[in-house]
Amino acid sequence: MADKLAYSMAEAAEVLGVSRPTVYTLAKRTDFPSFKVGNRTLVSAQGLREWVAAQVGKEEAV
Numbered sequence: 001m002a003d004k005l006a007y008s009m010a011e012a013a014e015v016l017g018v019s020r021p022t023v024y025t026l027a028k029r030t031d032f033p034s035f036k037v038g039n040r041t042l043v044s045a046q047g048l049r050e051w052v053a054a055q056v057g058k059e060e061a062v
Contacts, residue, residue, distance in 0.1 A: 004045050005044070005045055005046075006035075006042040006043060006044055006045060007042065007043045007045060007048065008040070008042060008043075009023050009024060009027070009041055009042075009043065011043075012034075012043040012048060015048065016048075016052075023043070024041075027041055027043070031051065031054075032051060033046075033047025033048055033050070033051050
């Protein structure tokens with residue numbers, strides 16, 4: 001999956017190690033890198049890596 005530009009919601013859930021409903025909940029956040037293509041919701045692969053890094057940075061700051 002590393003070659004993809006974007007993940008389906010199921011693929012994003014697998015990459016993150018969470019459930020699909022959790023990814024759909026995350027997609028409602030303005031800082032989560034999801035976008036619509038037609039009626040599909042996709043997650044940017046690069047954006048997801050950056051988002052995870054930002055989340056880790058927030059935890060380290062606490």
